[in-house]
Amino acid sequence: MQVEAIHIRPDFAQPTATAWWEVARQAGYPAALWRLPNQTEKHLIVHLDHTPAVVPVDLEELPAGFVMSPFNNFDYGTGQPFEAPFLRADLHVKQAGQGWELASPVTSRRAEELIGQVQAYRPANRPVAQMVDDPAADQINSVAQHRFEQSVEEAVAAMQQGAFRKVVLSRTKSVWFDEEPDAVALFDQLCVAYPTAFVAAVWLPDRRQVWISASPERLVSVDAAGIFRTISLAGTQSAYDAGGRLKRTSEALWAQKEIEEQALVSRYIIECFKKIRLREYLEEGPKTILAGNLMHLGSHFTVDTQAVRYGQLGTVMIRLLHPTSAVCGMPRTDAFNFINEHEGYDREFYSGFLGPVNMTPDGVTEGTESNLFVHIRCMKVEGKQATLFAGAGLTEDSDPQKEWKETEMKCQTLLSVMKSLNAGQ
Numbered sequence: 001m002q003v004e005a006i007h008i009r010p011d012f013a014q015p016t017a018t019a020w021w022e023v024a025r026q027a028g029y030p031a032a033l034w035r036l037p038n039q040t041e042k043h044l045i046v047h048l049d050h051t052p053a054v055v056p057v058d059l060e061e062l063p064a065g066f067v068m069s070p071f072n073n074f075d076y077g078t079g080q081p082f083e084a085p086f087l088r089a090d091l092h093v094k095q096a097g098q099g100w101e102l103a104s105p106v107t108s109r110r111a112e113e114l115i116g117q118v119q120a121y122r123p124a125n126r127p128v129a130q131m132v133d134d135p136a137a138d139q140i141n142s143v144a145q146h147r148f149e150q151s152v153e154e155a156v157a158a159m160q161q162g163a164f165r166k167v168v169l170s171r172t173k174s175v176w177f178d179e180e181p182d183a184v185a186l187f188d189q190l191c192v193a194y195p196t197a198f199v200a201a202v203w204l205p206d207r208r209q210v211w212i213s214a215s216p217e218r219l220v221s222v223d224a225a226g227i228f229r230t231i232s233l234a235g236t237q238s239a240y241d242a243g244g245r246l247k248r249t250s251e252a253l254w255a256q257k258e259i260e261e262q263a264l265v266s267r268y269i270i271e272c273f274k275k276i277r278l279r280e281y282l283e284e285g286p287k288t289i290l291a292g293n294l295m296h297l298g299s300h301f302t303v304d305t306q307a308v309r310y311g312q313l314g315t316v317m318i319r320l321l322h323p324t325s326a327v328c329g330m331p332r333t334d335a336f337n338f339i340n341e342h343e344g345y346d347r348e349f350y351s352g353f354l355g356p357v358n359m360t361p362d363g364v365t366e367g368t369e370s371n372l373f374v375h376i377r378c379m380k381v382e383g384k385q386a387t388l389f390a391g392a393g394l395t396e397d398s399d400p401q402k403e404w405k406e407t408e409m410k411c412q413t414l415l416s417v418m419k420s421l422n423a424g425q
């Protein structure tokens with residue numbers, strides 16, 4: 001229901017995102033909190049309905065909001081609409097200096113009510129959640145390791161027989177807390193720890209889950225000037241040397257396997273451009289990219305959609321790219337089927353994609369922009385349990401133990417920040 005714009009008290013500003021987040025949670029409305037790579041401004045939107053909408057992922061049609069696609073979302077080219085859960089920006093607030101302020105007009109009764117609740121919100125003095133040791137953790141981990149390494153062996157055998165060239169297998173790792181962890185505090189810490197990542201926290205009341213991530217991987221962006229961007233990312237090594245010193249990106253050495261793996265991801269993007277007969281793209285790289293505690297090899301691709309007169313490029317590329325060979329494999333359909341048959345669990349939103357669409361970047365630039373990221377370096381929080389997700393790209397030369405170690409390192413991206421939050425208290 002549309003009502004007249006509501007006048008908000010001019011002094012209305014909340015010092016933290018917690019009030020908005022907690023009030024949305026209490027009201028049972030989905031909410032998304034995010035910060036784009038290399039930016040300082042934080043945004044929060046609330047979808048004023050109890051379940052997210054499921055909509056065609058069409059950047060030309062969607063209103064302002066936040067897309068949250070699961071991994072299991074595959075365009076087989078049958079003409080079916082390519083859809084994903086979507087949180088409308090019914091309420092949009094952003095951090096301005098020390099406080100949070102409304103970033104779009106308020107046009108509904110529900111929004112007005114929620115604002116009233118935020119104005120009345122008093123922070124609860126809740127204890128900081130501590131991670132608790134699970135006495136069975138070692139055993140659970142070694143069972144998971146065995147299962148993962150076995151599926152890597154099966155994948156390697158399939159690739160040696162020529163079934164496909166690359167597949168990404170993943171696993172989960174659970175940790176427990178004595179209280180439900182504070183998603184906003186964790187989000188803030190991740191923003192500090194990983195300035196170049198896309199950091200997000202998404203509350204989904206219908207699943208009673210909070211998804212928290214610090215993704216280094218852009219899937220598709222289209223900015224207000226119509227510049228399209230994507231990246232091919234693969235190859236993983238620790239960002240620290242044996243002595244615990246942060247390496248310079250120029251010091252990273254890459255093995256043939258990793259160079260080929262990343263080249264496959266780049267080739268896949270170029271194949272997509274070829275499919276739509278797009279020749280005017282800029283490819284930069286591969287170069288070493290720092291992603292938190294890790295380094296990857298990445299190539300950046302840029303297209304000026306206005307110059308090539310391809311306004312729908314973003315929408316078209318999302319369907320063609322997801323799931324990319326960075327999280328699925330190559331050929332895509334064979335790798336996707338192998339994952340579904342062998343991985344043994346539901347990835348849910350891990351290795352899907354997420355991010356704001358059609359949002360106004362700031363009060364100055366005209367037009368809107370969309371920024372979708374591959375949902376990696378993420379975890380799902382359900383009450384006192386957090387489930388981390390991590391995968392590794394496999395080729396026929398993969399070593400199962402090394403690949404397991406790689407997933408452990410990827411879990412550390414979020415784990416190390418959670419541990420430091422504990423240690424700081």
Ligand SMILES: C=C(O[C@@H]1C=C(C(=O)O)C=C[C@H]1O)C(=O)O
Binds near residue numbers: 168
């Ligand atoms: C699949 C993940 O990461 C992807 C896989 C990589 C690899 O195989 O080396 C590197 C970066 C990401 O594109 C993950 O973090 O879970």
